[in-house]
Amino acid sequence: MVKIILKEITKKFGDFTALDNINLEIDDREFMALLGPSGSGKSTLLYTIAGIYKPTSGRIYFDDRDVTEIPPKDRNVGLVFQNWALYPHMKVFDNIAFPLELRKVPKQEIEKKVREVAKMLHIENLLDRYPWQLSGGQQQRVAIARALVKEPDVLLLDEPLSNLDALLRIEVRAELKRLQKELGITAVYVTHDQAEALAMADRIAVIREGKILQVGTPDDVYYKPKYKFVGGFLGNPPMNFVEAEVENGYLRVYESRIPVPAQYKGLIEKLDIKEVLLGFRPHDAEVVKGISEGLVGEVYSFEPLGREQIVTVSVNSGAFVKVFAPEGEHFTFGEKVTVKIREDRIVLFDKKTEKALEFLGE
Amino acid sequence: MKDVETRPSRYEWVIILAILLASLPLILGFSLLVLSSFSKEMVTNLDLSSFRFTLENWINVFQGKLATTGGIRTNILKVTFNTLIVALGVAGVVTFISALAGYSLSRIDFRGRKHMMVLLLILHAFPGVALIVGVYLLYRLTFPQSPDIIRLYSFFYVILARAALEIPMSVWLMKGFFDTIPWEFEWSGIIDGASRIKVWWKIMLPLIKPGILAVALFAFLAGWQDIIYVRTFLIDQTLATFIEANIEAEYSHMPLIAAAGTLYLLPTIIFFLTAQQILLQGYSGGIKG
Ligand SMILES: Nc1ncnc2c1ncn2[C@@H]1O[C@H](COP(=O)(O)OP(=O)(O)OP(=O)(O)O)[C@@H](O)[C@H]1O
Ligand SMILES: [Mg+2]
Numbered sequence: 001m002v003k004i005i006l007k008e009i010t011k012k013f014g015d016f017t018a019l020d021n022i023n024l025e026i027d028d029r030e031f032m033a034l035l036g037p038s039g040s041g042k043s044t045l046l047y048t049i050a051g052i053y054k055p056t057s058g059r060i061y062f063d064d065r066d067v068t069e070i071p072p073k074d075r076n077v078g079l080v081f082q083n084w085a086l087y088p089h090m091k092v093f094d095n096i097a098f099p100l101e102l103r104k105v106p107k108q109e110i111e112k113k114v115r116e117v118a119k120m121l122h123i124e125n126l127l128d129r130y131p132w133q134l135s136g137g138q139q140q141r142v143a144i145a146r147a148l149v150k151e152p153d154v155l156l157l158d159e160p161l162s163n164l165d166a167l168l169r170i171e172v173r174a175e176l177k178r179l180q181k182e183l184g185i186t187a188v189y190v191t192h193d194q195a196e197a198l199a200m201a202d203r204i205a206v207i208r209e210g211k212i213l214q215v216g217t218p219d220d221v222y223y224k225p226k227y228k229f230v231g232g233f234l235g236n237p238p239m240n241f242v243e244a245e246v247e248n249g250y251l252r253v254y255e256s257r258i259p260v261p262a263q264y265k266g267l268i269e270k271l272d273i274k275e276v277l278l279g280f281r282p283h284d285a286e287v288v289k290g291i292s293e294g295l296v297g298e299v300y301s302f303e304p305l306g307r308e309q310i311v312t313v314s315v316n317s318g319a320f321v322k323v324f325a326p327e328g329e330h331f332t333f334g335e336k337v338t339v340k341i342r343e344d345r346i347v348l349f350d351k352k353t354e355k356a357l358e359f360l361g362e
Numbered sequence: 363m364k365d366v367e368t369r370p371s372r373y374e375w376v377i378i379l380a381i382l383l384a385s386l387p388l389i390l391g392f393s394l395l396v397l398s399s400f401s402k403e404m405v406t407n408l409d410l411s412s413f414r415f416t417l418e419n420w421i422n423v424f425q426g427k428l429a430t431t432g433g434i435r436t437n438i439l440k441v442t443f444n445t446l447i448v449a450l451g452v453a454g455v456v457t458f459i460s461a462l463a464g465y466s467l468s469r470i471d472f473r474g475r476k477h478m479m480v481l482l483l484i485l486h487a488f489p490g491v492a493l494i495v496g497v498y499l500l501y502r503l504t505f506p507q508s509p510d511i512i513r514l515y516s517f518f519y520v521i522l523a524r525a526a527l528e529i530p531m532s533v534w535l536m537k538g539f540f541d542t543i544p545w546e547f548e549w550s551g552i553i554d555g556a557s558r559i560k561v562w563w564k565i566m567l568p569l570i571k572p573g574i575l576a577v578a579l580f581a582f583l584a585g586w587q588d589i590i591y592v593r594t595f596l597i598d599q600t601l602a603t604f605i606e607a608n609i610e611a612e613y614s615h616m617p618l619i620a621a622a623g624t625l626y627l628l629p630t631i632i633f634f635l636t637a638q639q640i641l642l643q644g645y646s647g648g649i650k651g
Binding site for chain 1: 554568571
């Protein structure tokens with residue numbers, strides 16, 4: 001129930017810069033996902049918000065309060081660790097009660113609150129077990145209960161679902177999102193799973209090598225990636241990229257030509273750019289048999305996925321692109337095809353900086 | 363077919379045989395000692411021809427008699443009690459200090475931490491006998507004037523001195539145990555509002571219980587068995603010095619000393635019979651990642 005403001009946060013471990021000038025605002029009651037590959041600094045950022053790490057420079061505010069120098073226990077945050085960190089020598093009840101006991105909450109109230117939060121997470125019947133007597137999914141609920149029982153202003157979650165199996169993960173993520181909205185709690189959720197971030201978050205901050213590349217709604221980062229990296233990190237399969245040259249109003253990919261999309265016409269002239277990366281999502285194109293207008297190539301492979309199939313096309317230029325096709329269509333290996341891309345969904349990146357053209361000026 | 367991990371090696375029996383052969387002299391020695399304590403005469407032959415069962419030795423030991431005839435008496439219960447005080451004292455001091463020092467060496471990045479760890483290893487390599495002159499000097503210098511407390515002081519001193527010998531290795535061991543605990547446990551406690559010392563007490567110590575038990579047991583045995591330091595500093599006798607003092611005395615009856623010796627060995631024997639369960643007992647699940 002606070003707004004979190006990170007101002008120019010840098011965190012160094014010795015010579016290594018784990019966080020590099022991070023600026024981020026997380027609104028009250030917002031569900032913010034920190035998305036990035038392994039080692040990008042997500043956990044470090046989360047721990048910095050919690051107060052476990054002190055930033056090397058920069059300030060952290062909760063609303064107007066500067067909490068940079070304030071110890072973790074006075075920030076009123078709940079943290080769910082990647083490995084859950086349940087105390088193995090305490091029963092589930094005592095695990096959940098631990099934060100309250102430290103606050104010297106009266107016994108009866110502890111009892112009441114623990115049962116309340118346990119009920120909310122459907123673990124009432126597990127209270128007198130030890131953590132090692134629980135399944136992974138149950139342990140994870142206990143960890144969330146322990147973080148929630150002290151009614152924190154901020155809930156911080158570090159890949160809490162990464163130890164669960166795929167089906168359970170999908171079930172829990174819907175529940176978690178609902179819980180966060182019901183409690184009206186500000187949440188920061190660390191994950192390297194783009195599907196999780198897209199499904200749960202109000203906004204996503206994409207992190208790579210300690211830098212925030214882009215912050216935006218799931219739609220924003222999905223359809224308007226600021227960097228090639230963002231496009232390539234989100235989506236399954238991710239965005240396709242093909243090198244193209246700009247030539248009198250056309251994008252030339254080897255022998256194929258595509259008209260420059262309308263939304264880019266002015267920009268390309270203004271920037272006077274010759275070499276670009278053409279990006280498009282697998283469901284924003286279709287595969288047409290034979291040679292026509294579009295990216296010409298041949299079928300490299302196809303993978304049926306039930307309702308649809310993924311066709312991998314080896315484009316003449318040597319690149320491979322993946323495109324969704326309806327289930328009924330039949331392809332053969334090596335068949336000549338043309339990939340027709342939805343013009344309005346095309347994203348063009350500068351080949352050198354790998355930044356989307358519309359953000360080049362920034 | 364058995365699980366891979368639990369499948370014994372094909373040469374297991376060879377190894378077992380080798381171990382048995384290597385420990386045969388020890389096992390024989392111990393067995394003869396225990397047998398002698400129940401015999402009228404010492405059992406020194408494997409054919410047991412001299413064995414004649416009696417409980418007399420044990421009765422005499424507990425009555426404090428040192429000879430079957432004669433009137434010299436030592437209160438063996440009190441000697442045993444002294445031994446216990448020294449052993450428990452050493453165990454207590456060593457466990458307490460190494461649990462604290464091990465934690466800080468494992469978790470706190472203070473100045474000179476690395477040097478301290480190297481220093482501890484060097485200290486461990488120092489034999490206790492080599493230090494005894496200096497330790498004795500300190501003993502004389504600090505020796506109290508008042509005769510009322512000199513006995514107490516000698517206990518106090520021998521416990522500290524003997525513990526000091528055990529501490530370097532125990533701190534290393536303890537540091538190793540703390541190192542195995544993921545940081546998240548500690549952070550979790552700190553975020554929930556616990557102080558560092560509370561985290562240590564409520565979260566870390568329970569997690570390394572088997573380690574603490576091991577360190578405490580080793581320290582206990584060290585105190586129980588010690589002879590040089592006890593002999594030098596302690597005014598009273600412990601089992602070790604008692605046996606040593608009587609083993610060559612003319613009036614002593616050897617089977618009786620054997621009974622005292624068995625008493626002396628008892629903790630060690632119990633410890634090695636139960637050690638595996640104690641040391642291997644840990645939390646099988648729970649700690650992940
Ligand atoms: N205490 C530390 N000392 C030195 N380097 C560290 C420390 N903690 C993290 N790092 C480094 O900082 C970088 C970011 O680590 P961090 O744990 O934040 O990554 P992450 O994004 O959470 O990755 P993952 O998804 O694997 O958990 C890594 O390169 C890591 O090696
Ligand atoms: Mg991490």
